[in-house]
Amino acid sequence: MPRKRSLYSTQFRQFGPTRRRFLQGSAAAIAGVTLSNCRQNIAEGPATDETTDAAPTDGGGAEPGVLHVYTWADYTNDALVEAFKEQTGIDVIVDVYDSNETMLAKMQAGGGDAYSIIYPSDYMVQQMIELGLLTSIDKDRIEGLDNIFDKWQDPAYDPGNTFSIPYAWGTTGLLYNKEVVSGTPTDWEYLWENQGDLSRRITLLDDVRETMGAVLSSLGYSYNSTDPAEIEAAFDRLIELKPAIASFMSFGFEDALFGGDLNMVMAYSVDAIAATLEDERMEYFVPESGSSVWTDTMIIPVGAPNVDAAYQWINFNLDPAISQMSTEMLFNATPNKVAFDNLSDELISNTDLFPPQEVLDRCEGIAPVGEATALYDEFWTRVTSA
Template sequence: MKNAFKLGVSALALTLASGAAQAEGKLSVYHWFEYIPQEVLDKFAAEHGVEVTMDTYDSNEAMLASLKAGKLGSYDVAVPGDYMVEIMAGEGMLDTFEHTELSNFGNIQPQWADVSFDPGRKSSIPYQWGSTGFSVNRDAYSGDINTTSIIFDPPAELKGKINVLDSQGEVLALASMHLGIPQCTTDREQLKALNALLQGVKGDWASFGSDIAKDVLVSGDASAGMIYNGFSAKARSEGANIEYAFPKEGFVVWMDNVVLLKDAPNRDNAIKFMNFLLEPENIAAITNYAQYTAGIEGVDQFLTDEVKTAPELNPPSDQPGQFVMACDQAVQEVYDTIWTNLKK
């Protein structure tokens, strides 16, 4: 869970200028936008003699829809968020591997080695983890920002100047936290309240966009916006006078994971790539670029001071965070309806 590319439009050929003709096979990656530096892919290609291609997406739901629409079998690995790993596994979209196939499997931090969304880590490895909240331009608003009211009951200074992520799971989760109701609730009145909240506030929002979330804050086109914490750190480093909030009602915590896809056309190279990303120096290069947090031991020595000290990466210990839940089918259908109505 991030210069952004539209789903279905981007197909970046990430190959080395020399030696491509001698490449020992290929690797096809389905990946979030602006989330991995070119040099990491080039390094893997050089070390293994593999031609790497990558397409990008801007939300977990967009990735899932694309794979369901016929792209499964075209890619070797993807990088879904935690709850999406569980959904994909449930729909038979993931392959499994043995831990012995990954010589670096032991580098995974203990808290991420056995997770609820992939028990025993049979189909995935940790990639990066972080949070989804929102940031506010301090030139536009000087009040308390550590409340979800900034997004769902915004002050006058911010109305009409808010960008919201085009991410169903995260928006509905954050809205549920604002209302103090459980995620995936089956209570009809709570679901009605959730729908009413979103329908009532969308007039105060200026735009929906995940791939523009950083740029609109940097340009000043938005004075506040939902954003991934690393994206917010990048916006701040580009000169935006913004502050990332840790709202008292809660915020979304996520872990993105590299998964082995069913019918991967280049399974052996997919396993090599996953093992490559379990090397501390390699995953640290991604952390330094994306400014999130890796789930691998031995990374700290390779991190920049900027990343180590970024306030966006160091939430207060007393502020709660929640993973997005994978809802059962009945609730998910209601969520889908709420989201469709919200986007009209």
């Protein structure tokens, strides 16, 4: 799932919401959109500085002792990178992307041999397998895969985890300011019912599959519908909501939401949780009629340099202690059972982070829709143009 997260959320919590920091963070995040690829060297220290300067995007990963990782913003941080370096002596250089599609475009344009580790989401894993972009994982070199919850042992997008290792999961839902929103919203339906009050005060994700999926779900259809009639019905319903939608945005809505310019936004759980912890007026929920649940994975692309280091990185992240650290610091729900059990009660009972099973039962993972992709795109063009 595209998690176009701003760097802002964690910094925000640590330092408080100053406008300047917000601008910096957001601008950095959008720089990702604009440039598709924003090089971000998370690790510090003279050794890494050197390699950063010298590291070209293509083939840069061939240097021994350096691991090039291509991931979402905020999917790793200094502490993790430092810990990895301490353990293995390998420097990590992180580039970030803002959407699976951007990452795929880069891979297909021949950028695959620049990175040893990439973090595609579930449906993208499936697509990349079909396109022959992934190397199969040598299970003999993997340690701790059995710590993963059963339901990720044989996921639909990659049966038997042949090509990918689950890293984190989360949901998509609605984040709102409970002081200005009337009643207690529980479903997507709330948006249409209160369209008048919410006029130009909501944003939906700038992601065709998520937003169209949400509307499909509200109509009782599958998030992954391939039926043209259903998709068109969803399009019509989205057009109906159009006057209330201020914008389609996947990140950077926090300031407007906290400031009262927005009442409700569609968001990924990682961003939403950060917002609820930052401002107690914020509330997050996964709509009753169903939403998407997503899994982000670690893969090794075909032609990856320094495969040994890649395996070391995967094993490092499968380590329950490390996985626990990730969840505590970055709010991506861990699929690691041991790590989960070790989490504090407060985190485990945070239903935003770990929704109850009956909620998850109503959610779907986004799956490739084949030929219908073009249809989604056409309707999306119309929605954003109407």
